[in-house]
Amino acid sequence: MDHNIYSGTADYLVSDDLRNAVNIAMALGRPLLIKGEPGTGKTMLANSIAQALGMPFIIWNIKSTTKAQEGLYVYDTVQRLYDSQFGENDVSDIKRYIKLGKLGEAFSSERQSVLLIDEVDKADLEFPNDLLWELDIMNFYIPETGETITARQRPVVVITSNAEKELPDAFLRRCIFHYISFPDEEMLASIVKVHFPELEPNLLAEAMKAFYWVRSLPGLLKKPSTSELLDWVQALVVGGIHPEKIVSEIPFLGVILKKNQDFDQVLKRIHSAGGVQRQTGWTAGKKYL
Numbered sequence: 001m002d003h004n005i006y007s008g009t010a011d012y013l014v015s016d017d018l019r020n021a022v023n024i025a026m027a028l029g030r031p032l033l034i035k036g037e038p039g040t041g042k043t044m045l046a047n048s049i050a051q052a053l054g055m056p057f058i059i060w061n062i063k064s065t066t067k068a069q070e071g072l073y074v075y076d077t078v079q080r081l082y083d084s085q086f087g088e089n090d091v092s093d094i095k096r097y098i099k100l101g102k103l104g105e106a107f108s109s110e111r112q113s114v115l116l117i118d119e120v121d122k123a124d125l126e127f128p129n130d131l132l133w134e135l136d137i138m139n140f141y142i143p144e145t146g147e148t149i150t151a152r153q154r155p156v157v158v159i160t161s162n163a164e165k166e167l168p169d170a171f172l173r174r175c176i177f178h179y180i181s182f183p184d185e186e187m188l189a190s191i192v193k194v195h196f197p198e199l200e201p202n203l204l205a206e207a208m209k210a211f212y213w214v215r216s217l218p219g220l221l222k223k224p225s226t227s228e229l230l231d232w233v234q235a236l237v238v239g240g241i242h243p244e245k246i247v248s249e250i251p252f253l254g255v256i257l258k259k260n261q262d263f264d265q266v267l268k269r270i271h272s273a274g275g276v277q278r279q280t281g282w283t284a285g286k287k288y289l
């Protein structure tokens with residue numbers, strides 16, 4: 001039985017539901033699958049769990065070409081061939097050419113670790129299923145050396161997905177699932193304060209208003225999320241922008257919107273209606289009305 005209890009860290013705020021999901025996954029020894037829009041704190045969650053529990057943090061970034069096997073080990077035949085022709089190494093020692101992958105690293109770690117399998121939906125559909133067996137039994141065999149790598153302690157496995165693709169049912173069944181929904185205003189303001197403790201309250205309030213207005217616009221190709229807001233607040237601070245100008249002018253719009261079409265749509269609205277206030281009836285900055 002695992003007695004680790006997670007309750008967030010100073011730099012990462014968790015909702016009650018998310019905290020419960022983390023603790024249940026650890027207690028049951030199941031992978032925790034986290035879905036949500038990009039920028040909602042999925043990657044940071046795994047980092048925060050490792051920090052809170054004082055565990056080594058192992059990150060496996062998944063790409064479209066990643067294969068499950070690479071997470072276990074790779075046999076570097078090219079290096080071995082090279083050494084057999086030009087090197088002085090003993091090429092009969094195959095162990096030298098076996099490189100553990102991230103799963104292999106997590107299994108063989110002396111201490112229990114947090115293993116983040118980040119953006120699992122980037123890989124092909126077979127990928128999650130191919131990992132199931134090893135994640136279940138927590139060991140794998142290396143035929144080249146006759147070795148079996150067995151987890152000393154079951155790592156805390158966090159798997160994230162931006163929901164670009166649906167994941168296979170067999171995989172979903174084995175995971176504890178949590179969807180990080182976009183934070184409400186109160187939570188988002190708290191997250192900003194975690195990153196900018198000295199932020200002027202008026203600037204925060206105006207930035208939040210403008211941000212939620214942009215997010216509410218219909219037809220955006222990419223809604224801005226927490227990470228864009230954090231970057232934007234930083235830009236507003238560094239740029240010395242007066243809070244009164246934030247809502248009417250939305251300076252540094254390119255920090256929030258990354259798609260040309262979204263950018264143009266918002267610019268048009270700002271210019272044609274003389275600022276955000278007129279369209280939304282916000283009372284702040286009356287002089288712009």
Ligand SMILES: Nc1ncnc2c1ncn2[C@@H]1O[C@H](COP(=O)(O)OP(=O)(O)O)[C@@H](O)[C@H]1O
Binds near residue numbers: 044
């Ligand atoms: N709950 C939270 N508490 C503190 N910071 C957060 C939280 N959620 C998101 N962030 C911040 O937002 C940014 C994006 O988070 P990240 O984990 O990279 O998102 P994702 O992996 O979901 O795309 C990071 O700078 C992170 O610190």
Ligand SMILES: [Mg+2]
Binds near residue numbers: 039042044118160
């Ligand atoms: Mg991420």
